[in-house]
Amino acid sequence: QKEVEQDPGPLSVPEGAIVSLNCTYSNSAFQYFMWYRQYSRKGPELLMYTYSSGNKEDGRFTAQVDKSSKYISLFIRDSQPSDSATYLCAMSQPQGGKLIFGQGTELSVKP
Amino acid sequence: GAGVSQSPSNKVTEKGKDVELRCDPISGHTALYWYRQSLGQGLEFLIYFQGNSAPDKSGLPSDRFSAERTGGSVSTLTIQRTQQEDSAVYLCASSSGVAGGHTDTQYFGPGTRLTVL
Numbered sequence: 601q602k603e604v605e606q607d608p609g610p611l612s613v614p615e616g617a618i619v620s621l622n623c624t625y626s627n628s629a630f631q632y633f634m635w636y637r638q639y640s641r642k643g644p645e646l647l648m649y650t651y652s653s654g655n656k657e658d659g660r661f662t663a664q665v666d667k668s669s670k671y672i673s674l675f676i677r678d679s680q681p682s683d684s685a686t687y688l689c690a691m692s693q694p695q696g697g698k699l700i701f702g703q704g705t706e707l708s709v710k711p
Numbered sequence: 712g713a714g715v716s717q718s719p720s721n722k723v724t725e726k727g728k729d730v731e732l733r734c735d736p737i738s739g740h741t742a743l744y745w746y747r748q749s750l751g752q753g754l755e756f757l758i759y760f761q762g763n764s765a766p767d768k769s770g771l772p773s774d775r776f777s778a779e780r781t782g783g784s785v786s787t788l789t790i791q792r793t794q795q796e797d798s799a800v801y802l803c804a805s806s807s808g809v810a811g812g813h814t815d816t817q818y819f820g821p822g823t824r825l826t827v828l
Contacts, residue, residue: 606753636819643715643802643819644754688754696806696815697767698744703753 603627606689606702615711619676623689623702626670630691630700633665635674638686638704647687648674679709713737715820717803723826724793732788732823736805743786744806744817745778749799757801760786761808793827800824 606623613619621635631652636644648663650656650672656663662675672691676683689702716735724730736743745757756770760780771777775793780786790797804817 641821643804643821645819646816649816690754697742697761698756698759698770699746699754699817700756701746701754703751 601626602703603700604689604691604702607705608703610706610708612708612710613679615679615681615709617679617709619674619679619683619707619709621674621676621687621689621705621707623672624670625672625691625700627691627693627700628667628670629693631694632692632696633663633672634690634692634699635661635663636688636690636701638688640685644688681709681711684708715803715805715818717801717820717823719823720821721824721826723828725828726795727792729789729791730793730825732790732801732825734786734788734803734805734820736784736786736803737818739807740805740818741783741808742806742815742817743780744804745786745788746802746804747799748802748822752799754802757788790825793825795827798825798827 604625633650635648637647638644650663653667660677664673686704688704690699718733741762743760748754758778759767775791778788800822802822804819806817
């Protein structure tokens with residue numbers, strides 16, 4: 601079993617829809633939780649960053665962490681075609697260092 | 712400023728040959744990471760350099776893989792006697808190296824797409 605599980609999709613939604621992306625993890629030592637966005641043939645770029653449990657909002661994006669359930673989510677409101685990309689969750693332990701990634705969810709937002 | 716750069720962007724090689732992949736981190740970043748991204752496997756950690764400390768090599772899949780970082784800046788990932796299963800995108804990232812915290816954000820390069828025939 602992988603340390604971080606993420607449904608690879610693909611996920612297709614109409615423009616304007618609310619998108620929910622999720623990851624589960626098994627290592628309770630993880631303290632830092634991130635969402636990266638990766639466009640085709642590009643490197644991942646950091647989208648959202650959360651420390652420990654709680655919510656964080658940035659524009660149309662909201663990240664949630666529930667450490668008791670070992671479950672993290674990313675919500676995208678009013679999705680746009682430009683949001684079409686692969687979304688990767690990633691996590692690390694308190695001392696930082698290597699990131700453990702989920703498999704990535706491929707999202708397509710149709711106009 | 713300039714981001715993480717990697718070269719070459721694409722590399723096609725024959726099985727059994729050695730390859731070298733290069734990474735130029737963001738200036739001033741003391742931490743440098745190599746990851747591999749392959750279909751169905753997602754992004755896998757390979758190796759991590761932090762300043763003058765011994766590198767964390769725990770993700771290297773076999774002794775055919777090695778990496779070095781010269782002068783605390785540029786890094787080279789070497790794969791000896793390449794196999795078809797080595798075909799993947801090899802991504803390099805760098806960070807400020809401050810343990811934990813948002814300041815330790817990893818910034819990724821565009822990757823090197825390796826194809827082993």
